[in-house]
Amino acid sequence: MLLKELRADARLAEWLRDLESESSVLGEASLPDADALPDILLDLSVPHEHINELVALRARLVADPEAMALLARCVTRFVRDMGEIGKGWEPPAFPATTGPLGRCFHLYVFIAALPYVRAHHRERGVPEDVSQRTLADLGRHVSVHHRRAGGPGLLFPWWIALHFHGELFQLGRLQFQRALLGRRTAAAVAAAGLDLSPGDACLSLHITDFRGPLSQAACDRSLVLAREFFARHYPDERHEVAVCTSWLLDPQLKRYLPADSNIIRFQDRFNLECEEPTPDDTVPIGFVFGDPELPLDELPRRNSVERAVVDHLRGGGHWYGGRGWFAL
Numbered sequence: 001m002l003l004k005e006l007r008a009d010a011r012l013a014e015w016l017r018d019l020e021s022e023s024s025v026l027g028e029a030s031l032p033d034a035d036a037l038p039d040i041l042l043d044l045s046v047p048h049e050h051i052n053e054l055v056a057l058r059a060r061l062v063a064d065p066e067a068m069a070l071l072a073r074c075v076t077r078f079v080r081d082m083g084e085i086g087k088g089w090e091p092p093a094f095p096a097t098t099g100p101l102g103r104c105f106h107l108y109v110f111i112a113a114l115p116y117v118r119a120h121h122r123e124r125g126v127p128e129d130v131s132q133r134t135l136a137d138l139g140r141h142v143s144v145h146h147r148r149a150g151g152p153g154l155l156f157p158w159w160i161a162l163h164f165h166g167e168l169f170q171l172g173r174l175q176f177q178r179a180l181l182g183r184r185t186a187a188a189v190a191a192a193g194l195d196l197s198p199g200d201a202c203l204s205l206h207i208t209d210f211r212g213p214l215s216q217a218a219c220d221r222s223l224v225l226a227r228e229f230f231a232r233h234y235p236d237e238r239h240e241v242a243v244c245t246s247w248l249l250d251p252q253l254k255r256y257l258p259a260d261s262n263i264i265r266f267q268d269r270f271n272l273e274c275e276e277p278t279p280d281d282t283v284p285i286g287f288v289f290g291d292p293e294l295p296l297d298e299l300p301r302r303n304s305v306e307r308a309v310v311d312h313l314r315g316g317g318h319w320y321g322g323r324g325w326f327a328l
Helices: 003-006 009-020 036-041 048-062 066-078 097-122 128-135 139-149 157-164 183-191 214-231 253-254 264-265 282-288 306-312
Strands: 168-171 174-180 201-207 241-246 271-275 322-327
Touching: 003 009, 003 048, 003 066, 003 174, 003 282, 036 157, 036 183, 048 066, 066 097, 066 174, 066 201, 066 306, 097 128, 097 139, 128 157, 128 168, 139 157, 157 183, 168 214, 183 264, 183 271, 183 322, 214 264, 253 306, 282 306
Parallel strands: 201 241
Antiparallel strands: 168 174, 174 201, 241 322, 271 322
């Protein structure tokens, strides 16, 4: 049974105790029936090849009363502070011993939370197409999981929680997360003459995979959409700066890529604040090649970005995360 495996893990046992201490539960968790579930999964861009397995797993889940009670508590905790920045639910990944059901459990939590998510979007006046594309990132991450581990699942359920909690929206090529300025970024922004302080609202930019090139025109369009979207649907928040933390902002990339490349043009939008002091070579390997654990000597060099990542590492270098900002 799912909960038996979770309680065997000390970290997850503590997480379960915290959930069980919640004083109120919305009620029994409600999942779409087996006939309705495929259309919902397809609306969320889950690949066709996984639909039958996820419908079959649903039957296993609803046949387990303890697992369904856990699902109800997870949904309750998730929707409690819907739309509040930084107050969302951060579900942990379940261990491999929980099998396919544990691998996909959080996916069912998000599906059960869909009515609350859509109600929040309607309350804020979020257009249907923006809502659809934002929530469809769940399907993209099912593809990411399949690419790396095989089969459906979510490698980073805490990340999809941002989409379903009203904190992050897909607007054209880029994703924009409602966030708060950290101390170091706020100091850099203030030094440039903007009247902002730690804890003030900002937009955090994220670059998704499987969405074509990161062209200058596509980024420009996303920024236009973002300015209009947040001014209209979150008028109580002042988003004066955009921030980004990514290995794509590592200045070392300029040694390998031409000045007119999409990545360097994206870098040039930002006032680079600092580099992370600790290298993390697995991040670019994971993003560029699909699996951070791939051996360096087996990585291909088919395009300029792959050659940059591989040649730098084979030459003894390391990659670092960069952090930057620009005024909106």
